[in-house]
Amino acid sequence: ASFKLLLLPGDGIGTEVMDEVTRLIEWANGTGAISIETETDLIGGCAYDEHGEAISEAAMQTAHAADAVMLGAVGGPKWDGVPYDKRPEAGLLRLRKDLQLFANLRPAICYPALAEASSLKRELVEGLDIMIVRELTGGVYFGEPKEITDLGNGQKRAVDTQVYETYEIERIAAVAFDLARKRGNLVHSAEKRNVMKTGVLWNEVVTKVHKDSYSDVKLEHILADNCAMQLVRAPKQFDVIVTDNLFGDVLSDEAAMATGSLGMLPSASLGAADENGMRPAMYEPVHGSAPDIAGQGKANPIATIASFAMCLRYSFDQGELADKIEAAIANVLDQGLRTGDIAQKGCKTVGTREMGDAIIAS
Numbered sequence: 509a510s511f512k513l514l515l516l517p518g519d520g521i522g523t524e525v526m527d528e529v530t531r532l533i534e535w536a537n538g539t540g541a542i543s544i545e546t547e548t549d550l551i552g553g554c555a556y557d558e559h560g561e562a563i564s565e566a567a568m569q570t571a572h573a574a575d576a577v578m579l580g581a582v583g584g585p586k587w588d589g590v591p592y593d594k595r596p597e598a599g600l601l602r603l604r605k606d607l608q609l610f611a612n613l614r615p616a617i618c619y620p621a622l623a624e625a626s627s628l629k630r631e632l633v634e635g636l637d638i639m640i641v642r643e644l645t646g647g648v649y650f651g652e653p654k655e656i657t658d659l660g661n662g663q664k665r666a667v668d669t670q671v672y673e674t675y676e677i678e679r680i681a682a683v684a685f686d687l688a689r690k691r692g693n694l695v696h697s698a699e700k701r702n703v704m705k706t707g708v709l710w711n712e713v714v715t716k717v718h719k720d721s722y723s724d725v726k727l728e729h730i731l732a733d734n735c736a737m738q739l740v741r742a743p744k745q746f747d748v749i750v751t752d753n754l755f756g757d758v759l760s761d762e763a764a765m766a767t768g769s770l771g772m773l774p775s776a777s778l779g780a781a782d783e784n785g786m787r788p789a790m791y792e793p794v795h796g797s798a799p800d801i802a803g804q805g806k807a808n809p810i811a812t813i814a815s816f817a818m819c820l821r822y823s824f825d826q827g828e829l830a831d832k833i834e835a836a837i838a839n840v841l842d843q844g845l846r847t848g849d850i851a852q853k854g855c856k857t858v859g860t861r862e863m864g865d866a867i868i869a870s
């Protein structure tokens with residue numbers, strides 16, 4: 509099978525970590541299992557410098573035409589003063605909005621070799637493999653009214669509005685159930701139906717989607733606050749967690765801390781499937797452009813490499829290649845190779861390129 513992939517390395521360490529992905533693409537093409545054709549364009553501060561916009565119209569068109577987009581990171585102190593609608597993050601937000609990427613997938617995987625670096629006890633996190641599915645385009649971040657009113661007596665009133673409609677919950681639930689079928693076949697749906705109407709509807713719609721189309725998958729409903737507690741008490745009870753935009757923001761960061769470093773965390777954002785089952789998709793590390801270490805060849809490329817593995821699995825249907833990459837990551841960590849952010853006593857600290865080399869060789 510042959511696919512088009514748009515590479516947007518971006519700013520800071522984005523370009524350094526994306527170089528390692530470029531080499532992995534050559535490896536993937538070399539296996540003969542797949543043919544990935546790449547195009548590379550600018551996003552973020554570098555695009556602003558070149559075009560006066562955080563992403564050009566031409567790059568947006570390429571993104572629409574591509575089967576998937578891989579992003580490095582955007583931003584840096586150089587662009588602190590640029591107008592708000594042209595700031596580096598505006599390029600990212602434009603992509604999410606125009607491609608309608610409503611499902612944000614954040615895996616929390618604890619590699620055995622890094623269990624010591626977790627903020628939780630080793631026995632709680634060893635072998636941990638959770639997928640948090642966060643609704644990304646609705647909820648309280650976007651609902652109207654959203655305003656601050658001056659009440660005139662030295663007091664103000666701030667309002668955010670949580671809104672969800674049936675179709676938004678149906679489509680995110682379907683993503684979660686589909687994923688669960690390829691994993692541990694268990695979905696926890698987290699909301700607060702005890703105090704929120706959106707929670708009541710969320711619960712109702714997820715229950716119906718489950719009954720109608722996914723009764724082979726095990727479904728558990730959990731209150732979001734209890735879910736937060738269970739994530740630090742016994743995280744291995746979870747497989748897939750599906751939740752709204754706000755709870756998903758918080759719960760995915762919480763789960764991330766079970767895994768060690770920011771430099772290890774991949775993500776995917778998916779849109780609606782077309783008639784062939786292809787979804788618009790963007791894959792990116794969770795971390796930013798790390799200006800403090802940019803240009804020094806020290807960045808950990810694993811988050812971006814693991815994001816590429818997700819791209820192979822979810823957009824290109826190459827689960828086996830994805831498995832190989834993930835096994836290679838675990839393997840080099842077992843061998844004791846570490847970038848600076850995950851440095852450990854008794855292990856060898858290496859740079860971006862050496863880590864990439866080792867993963868490709870493994």
Ligand code: NAI
Nearest residue numbers: 581582583584770771795796797798799800801807808849
């Ligand atoms: P950051 O994630 O860039 O860095 C936070 C800390 O983690 C730094 O000490 C950095 O050196 C370290 N770090 C991050 N990724 C690493 C990696 N792969 N290997 C080794 N160490 C790593 O977050 P920060 O400092 O808050 O933001 C820096 C810039 O990045 C800002 O301009 C911010 O707006 C932007 N940003 C962009 C994001 C994106 O492109 N999706 C996400 C978050 C921030």
Ligand code: MG
Nearest residue numbers: 756757758761
């Ligand atoms: Mg967050």
